[in-house]
Amino acid sequence: MGDPSADRSVARGGDVSTDDLNSEDLLKRYKVPGQNIFLIGTFDAGVTVLDQQVRALNLVWALVEQDFLQYHRQSNVAGPAGRPQRVAIVGGGFAGLTAAAGLLRKGINADITLFEQRDTLLPLQQGSDSRWLHPHIYDWPKVGSLSGAALLPVLNWTAARASDVVVQILGEWKATYREWHGTSENKFRLYCNARHVQVHETGTDRNQLRIEWVGEQRSPEDGITAVPLNGSPSATYHTVTTGSSEEFDIVLLAVGFGTERDTEQSYWRNETYAQPSLDSQRHTYVVSGQGDGAMMDLLRLRVSQFRQDRILGEIFEGKKQLVDALQEIQALHTGLNAAPGLFNALEVLSDRHPDEFATVRDRMSRRLRRDTEVILSLQVKKFSELFDPATRRISFQNRVLVYLLYKCGGFFPSSRGTDELERDSELIAERVVRRHGTRRDEMLKDVLSEYLYKLISSARTEKDANYFLQPHAPAWRGGYFGFPGRELDAVHLPETTKSSWKKEYLPGPTALMATAFCASLSGVLAAGHSSDFRLRVVLHRVVSFGGREVLQQACDYQGVALSHADKSGVARTFPTHVGTIGLAFGTRQIIRSRKKVSPTELRLYMKSPARALNEASRDMSPSVTFVLAIPIVEPPEPNRHTPPSSVVGVIYIDSQQPGYFINNKVLSGIVTMADGFVSGLQVLSESRLQRLSNMAPPVLFAPNKIVAETNSHPLFDATAKRLLEEVTSIVPPMTGGPFQMNFDYSEFVALE
Incomplete structure (x- = not known):
């Protein structure tokens, strides 16, 4: 959660599809007209931590792809007089820090300065133990909304207390910074307690930027250690406050949403509302507000053992028909074109599914606390108006929960003023909770000159009120932040880079299961293979990143006589059309090299445009004499597989032993082993595992918008048929229905 008054379902940047925007068009949604100033999520309603991180990475993607920022090995350097560009990031919260990490990952030729107004990075959520963060919960009941991993390539995190998420992200930041610092000649400066930061225009055309500031320079690695004036790390933790003024080529504003209105108790400060x-x-408490922040505190005050990331799973467990119906209601009553009448739709739902609804309501009723009562102070007369498009500021999942609480008689709505309710109920101030939103404009006014602020205001009033609304779905392709520079330049990177590039999030339990299977299979094959030659076995899972299906290496290579490079590729992603695994994916058939195939011809074919292996990986070794790819497939019929493709994963085997070949008898044994592996995983998926689940990943795009990349070459051309064969006599391993390999840790433990 970001802005505590936020609602992800009102008109917002997230409703802008990245399918309609190339990098040039997307950049316009961030850029202040006539200036190299870029806003991150400042005017988007309904923002979560994940939303802001995605917007930050989308900006980095657009800046790099549009050559505003360039990879340090590119020949044309954008900075004046050949110097590195000077980039300022104002704001050390989730968006600002994620933007910084994205820039480091892309290896841009720039010196970066990060300013944070408060004493530490991620200051709002530091030590916030009473609030929980979940990356996808506001998308409930969409598929994957209970999945606890953010699935980010940079500064990834999993659902936890806000304070624990801070620890996760700062750990990710430290690792990212150390990796960059060990190889880059560019500079990175961090200033905390930067109470005075002023961005103003200079030059005759007023299109150059200067920042003056007063702040304490800190070590970027931890954000704590003071850096003295001589620039070397300080041995002590004393502070050195300095004032300075410098010109910058590009300024990223990640200033957040300002202070909260009408309250001294910030949403992120610890309190005891959820405790008995x-x-x-x-x-008696009064909760005042019509946004998610108010609804969250209402639920915490009235529902025993309330956890934002668990409550939906606990209340709706086993009620699939009800959840499916809620998905249909969500599609109709959320988004830019939301239909009115959500409250009535929920009333009709309770009539159409009386038994399931009664069970869900009873579960909520049994959880009501007996030591509190709450008056919900609203600006609307009728509680049902809170659900209408014209007045609602609440996410869909919170509206469903509050509706259930209302049906249980869990609170008293009132349109009387908060002050009047406080006075008449004789409440002490600590029992009046005000969640009235934030003062967003104040943050911009504080850091920008009057001229620059007017440019932003004019863009919104004279051009388009939605001028700065930004998508919260990833615009980058899977693996984009796993290599430096632009997408089109990636093919020219060194071969050593390609052995461990283009990585995306891979759950640890999934990697463990893949490793166990591949190690077992390689052990069986090793009995018939020389120990003097390399044998490799690996499993790729099919998963979507950035709206595109990819094949992700689910474990390190297992086998015989492996090199160091074979132990660095876990979590790499490949387009679904490349190499032997791409053939198996596209045909849904087992692909095997022919007996005594020429290693040279096989390598040249894999390097050809038809297979394009070198675009996604290192060139195939000239010593490879045998390849085998076995797809794990789902039933192709509609509703029996996870769209768009009906492939779960691909097992890949290769060998450098001269004359090595896996015949049909051995191949049948491998398929039988794989069938048993998949069957066991399916049973495991349906079992209740303590803190482990095989949840479907979140769908950030509609299923018909997720594509499996192809190229213009036929899958099986004449060259392919000469070197490879489809083993049609053996049926590939098949699941019994929709399935995915996404075993991950989960904090969800259902209450009996």
């Missing part, structure tokens, strides 16, 4: 009373008395 210690004095055995029943206390």
Whole structure:
């Protein structure tokens, strides 16, 4: 959660499809007209931590692809007089830090300065133990919304207390910074307690930028250690505050949403609303507000053992028909074209599914606390108006939960003023919770000159009120932040880079299971293979990143006589059309090299445009004498597989032993082993595992928008038929229905 008053379903940048925007068009949604100033999510309603991180990475993608920022090995350097560009990032929260990490990952030729107003990075959520963050929960009941991993290529995190998420992200940041610092000649400076930061225009055309500031320089690695004036790390933690003024080529504004209105108790400060009373008395609270922040505190005050990331799974467990119906309601009543009448739709739902709804309502009723009562202070007369497009500011999942709480008589709505309710109920100030949103404009006014602020205001009032609304779905392709520079330049990177590039998030339990299977299979094959020659076995899973299906290496290579490079490729992603695995994916058939195939011809074919292996990986070794790819498939019929493709994964085997060949008898044994592996995983998926689940990954795009990349070459041309064969006599391993390899840790533990 970002802005505590936020609603992800109102008109917002997230409803702008990245399918309609190339990098040039997307960049316009960030850029202040006439200036190299870029805003990150400042005017988007309904923002979560994940939304802001995605917007930050989308900006980095657009800046790099449009050559605003260039990879340091490119010949044309954008900075004046050949110097590195000077980039300023104002704001050390989730968006600013993610943008910084994205820039480091892309290896841009720039010196970066990061300014944070408060004493530490990620200051709002530091030590916030009473709030929980979940990357996808606001998308409920969409597929994958209970999945706990953010699935980010940079500064990834999993659902946890806000304070624990901070620890995760700062750990990711430290690793990213160390890796960059060890190889880059560019500079990175961090200033905390930067209470005075002023961005203003200079030059005759007013299109150059200068920042003046007063702040404490810190070590970028930890954000804590002071850096003295001589620039070397300080041995002590004393602070050195300095004032300075410098010109910058590009300024990224990640200033957040400002201070909260009408309250001294910030949403992110620790309090005891969710804890039972210690004095055995029943206390009355007033919760004032019509956004997610208010609804969250209402639920915490009234629902026992409330956890934002667990409550939906606990309340709706086993009620698939009800959840499916809610998905249909969500599609109709959310988004830019949301239909009115959500409250009535929920009333009709309870009538159409009386038994399931009664069970869900009873589960909520049994969880009501007996030591609190809450008056919900609203600006609308009728509670049902809170659900209408004209007045709602609440996410769909919170509206469903609050509706259930209402049906249980869990609170009293009131349109009387908050002050009046406080006075009449004789409440102490600590029992009045105000969640009235934030002062967003104040943050921009604080850091920008009057001229620059007017440019932003004019763009929104004179051009388009939605001028700065930005998508929260990834615009980059899977693996983009796993290599430096632009997408089109990636093919020219060194071969050593390609052995471990284009990595995306891979759950640890999934990697463990893939490793166990491949190690077992390689052990069986090793009995008939020389120990003097390399034998490799690996499993790729099919997963979507950036709206595109890819094949992801699910474990390191297992086998015989492996090199160091064979132990660095886990989590790499490949387009679904490349190499032998691409043939197996596209044909849904087992692909095997022919007996006594020429290693030279096989290597040249894999390097050809038809297979394009060198675009996604190192060139095939000239010593490879045998390749085998076995797809793990789902039933092709509609509703029996996870769209768009009906392939779960691909097992890949290759060998450098002269004359090596896996015949049909051995191949049948491998397929039988794989069938058993898949069957076991399916049974495991349906079992209740303590803190482990095989949840479908979140769908950030509609299924018909997710594509499996192809090229213009036929799958099986004449060259392919001469070197490779489709083994049609053996049926590939097949699942019994929709399935994915996405075993991951989960905090969800259902209450009995």
